[in-house]
Amino acid sequence: MKRFFKRSAVFLGAAALSVLGLTGYYSSALPDSIYTSGPPALQTFFDITADGQGSYQAITGADSSRTYTLKLFGTVPIKDIQASTKARPMLVPCGEPFGIRLITDGVLVIDLQADGGFDGDMSCPAARCGIRIGDIITSVDGQCVSSNDDISGIVEQSGGEPVSVTVKRMGKVMNMTLTPELAGGKYRAGMWVRDSSAGIGTLTFYDEQCGGFGGLGHPICDADTRQPLPLSEGNVGEVEITGYEKSVEGDPGELKGHFCSSAAAGTLSLNTGCGVFGRLFSSPSEHGAVPLGYKQEAHEGEAYIYTTLDNGEPQKYGIEIESVDLSDDAEHSMIIKITDDELTDKTGGIVQGMSGSPIIQDGRLIGAVTHVFTEDPTRGYAVFAEKMYITMKQSADIGEQAADGR
Template sequence: MKKVVRITSTVCFAMALAIFTAIAAIALQLPDDFLVETGQQLYVDDNIKAGVLQDKLSGQTAAAEKPLLNGKSYKTQLKMFGIIPIKDVNVSVVETRRVIPCGTPFGIKMFTDGVVVVGLTDIDNGSALVNPAKCAGIKLGDIITHVNGKEIGSNEDLAREVVNAEGEPLNVTVRRGSSCFDTMLTPEKAKSDGRFKAGIWVRDSSAGIGTVTFYDESSKLFGGLGHPVCDIDTGGILPLMSGEVVDVTITSVNKGLPGLPGELRGSFNGSKAAGYLITNSETGLYGMLNSSPSSHSSVEVALKQQVHEGKATILSTIEGSEPIEYSIVIEKVNMNDSNPTKNLIVRITDERLLKASGGIVQGMSGSPILQDGMLVGAVTHVFVNDPTRGYGIFAENMLLSADSISADIKNKAS
């Protein structure tokens, strides 16, 4: 009898451990914050239910089925099968949002806020090889914003200050990540031409082609790419000082192959700007457009918990300037907050697109993903070894970034 009890206890313990391990794994996959639309309840899936709600503003507990008004926030507990607690989450109630999904290509002309250090090079002064920038503690990816208190906005600005110093130490202001510091850089005279040099290569601008994800008629804001514009040499996000949006026509496509990503080729249509850039951020490129680049009707923006695995479509332009809707499958949805631009794994299934481009190619980043009549996300990256598959970002994440920009604009105006 004792043996039976021991076996039963061991089995029960093992089962309990397995259940709680699974619950812990599910908790890690779920975000800490959710949005729900006015009058709606938080719904994750058939197995995960929202428990008792607490209104953050009043501190009062409300019935789980009672919908709250826009602008309210509350805490709720997610439970497996409505019984086993998974985790507590924060919920904010928002209005249903509509935007115009685009899929149209746009030309990008951007100028950096400061100059980005993209290379370090030694200077031969006749007796030794020295690198003034390296000696000053400057690294690849650093951004030089000022020299001796003067703002540096271009490569020419920096070159002029180095030459004019005639070998005297320069006080250089450097931005590295979120911090800034000053350092002293002493230019070195090169034996080859007798000119003073800093020993660095810098970049002050970038140009390229991307895809507009959505356009907000009320604010005239657009979001595109779904990921930042990064420096090709350092991989760091280019700090935007100013930039223009120009119309572009796709002229050809280099087909993607396993191990060899393809790309869209296009030409800018004239010099007249169609809009301007405001922010180059982790979730994409944002700015203002004079008008909607797409004739598509507006659609609702899906919240992340409304996105599911299964059939979907993308709007993308691989020829000319008019987008076409192509079929895809959303293979995986990741609601975890760890990476805001890789929330989805998508696979191209449309034979037309597979034949023309091989799948996802560079320049298609930002192509809107539609599911159940809603904008659910945008294509962001291609899998190098499988161009038929790639990552996508939640539309919710991009819209939150756009709303933050819109709020900043209103605050500055007031």
């Protein structure tokens, strides 16, 4: 009998530790807040229920916010989450390619001249005053700058006298003093900067109610520093895909194309970690609107994407969602795998330029393709469409404020 109770105690102890481990895991793996169109339902391996006995707060109209307690197996508390109930948006999934023209807010430092003929122990005047590669310079000597020519002109006119430089670094604004030096017969700062960018991506969705769009699924970054380019102004245009290079292990391919004309098809408002956003002058797609899928509705299993290769129209290709990360600090929302034989035969999987291709699961727009795995081009990362939609709404608000002159 004693042996029975001893074994029972060991078993119960192990079970208790397992439950504690599960609650700890789900506490960090599940988000602190979600959007939903009804009682929250989470796609998890073990049964998790949401007890809505918490506080309730009306927001506006049909919108509301309620605190729910998540419970493992309906009994063991995990954490409280805030669920905002809203009418589910309807969005047009796209898959069309689009051209991006971006003018930066200030200029991005991409190189410091180590062999520019400057005197002193440090490499150049810019480095000596504290400027680093990846910094964003917004003004020199009190004048706003948006190009390399702006900086060169101000530095040359200084005659070698110190000039003030305003720099943004990791979200912080810093003021520095730069003393130009003669090199090659001219006063120079000793740095290379980037002032604009252009490229091709894929539109994810279009919102017929506000004219807003989201695309790309990741930021437009400088090719040298890999830093997101700060957006001052920009527009989007129609492009024609002329072909593609196939992805192979270790070497991702890319879509080939060009702008159809210099005319703009819309405006850019935001360049963010989850894509680019703005307004289009007209709907880019003939697809009908589908419901937005909330992040907690994404699950492992079959889905499909719309993307454009060489025939001018988006086509539907099968994929599998391999994993979903709902944690608030997740670097990537989902991992996906191309399962469509036609697409893999043509492109080897994901190629550069397909970023932004919308992902449909269970009839809902659930995400967008973002990155390809270099070692396995059939697999890659994806971002939640919900995250892109929330950012797009911010972009629409910015556009409205600009139009109203506020």
